[in-house]
Amino acid sequence: MSMADDVTAHPEGEPDIRPGVTPDRTWPLYEVFVRGKRGLNHVHVGSLHAPDDHMALHNARNLYTRRNEGVSIWVVRADAITASSPDEKDPFFAPSGDKVYRHPTFYEIPEDVPHL
């Protein structure tokens, strides 16, 4: 799915677009993250296809922030994201499962001690 497979720059600077290939079949997929307002994290809102990063950003602006939904947008090529696999969900997160002492409620403190 990477663009390089389908659109290769010609040595003389003329792009070589394969005839008959619909570009948006080959345009990379971008995941879009929007910061709703200052002070909040960017949150994933969806995805889109675009020929390059710059156009992905503009398309994301038009598609996901038509009503002031954001003050900042990140676009990230989907193939650049490394994700944990849902199949190994339990073993992957198991290390934190038995460490109850990481939570404040693990510790018993007399109720009359203030500010704890």
Add this chain to the structure above:
Amino acid sequence: MDRDEQQLAEAFDATVAAEGRIEPRDWMPEGYRKTLIRQIAQHAHSEIIGMQPEGNWILRAPSLRRKAILLAKVQDEAGHGLYLYSATETLGVDRTELTEKLIDSKQKYSSIFNYPTLTYADIGVIGWLVDGAAICNQVPLCRSSYGPYARAMVRICKEESFHQRQGFELLMTLMAGTDAQREMVQDAVNRWWWPSLMMFGPADGDSPNTQQSMAWRIKRHTNDELRQRYVDMTVPQAAALGVTLPDPELRWNDERQAHDFGDIDWNEFTAVVKGAGPCNAQRLAHRRAAHEGGQWVRDAASAYAAKQAERATRRQEGEVAVA
């Protein structure tokens, strides 16, 4: 089904039963995936085809205010189509493939868009009745078991509220106008009322997929339940507007605490679904022309991206002086 798959299926069923959400990379039954692709693609296609009957009036909007509103609404429909195509892509299909299936008539869109928009009152009635019916259908889908679909529906429903209210306001304005304008509204209501009831799909007895979809919590209510809800919501709105819904059998049933209404012409519904509606051929031809006519824009965007990428590479290599 082998042992591993049996376990995966049990985990899937447990997640759905506990009102959890299924996410793209989770294991899911093939039927669940196929049903979702069919339903979400049909929905996406409806948004995209739905731009046409309204787009028909953008250049003839009666004022700059109405034109700006209609443009924003049609742009929203394009956005809704894209949110939904994006959701189907998480199921392993490609948007381009879906577009091709649409223009080759291999996938369907809502039959409501095969009716023509004859006057400006139709723009108001589409907002009020057609988008009203769509909202009835879509609000429960915000709790659909498939995460990306449910999240797309949340965004869509927020925006649909503007669509319905602008339609109702447009009609209120016309109803406060001349007799000819009021007649125009009534005529539009007469033409759109029955097709809007058909938007909920076949009666429950003739809807073989409903039970499975409800078990998977893709759908949350039957077609007839939603249709009844829509009628009950719309009757008082019609009264507020001062129009008559064209059904002599429509009346309040105290026993059922709901409105009774007349029989839907299912022959018309079937005919329009099968392609015999007033605008089926026109809608698809227009969609095909837009797709094929837009090819040069997609080519140009690809060419531009390739050129920019190449320039960036050359700059990095120091072969091109930075201007």
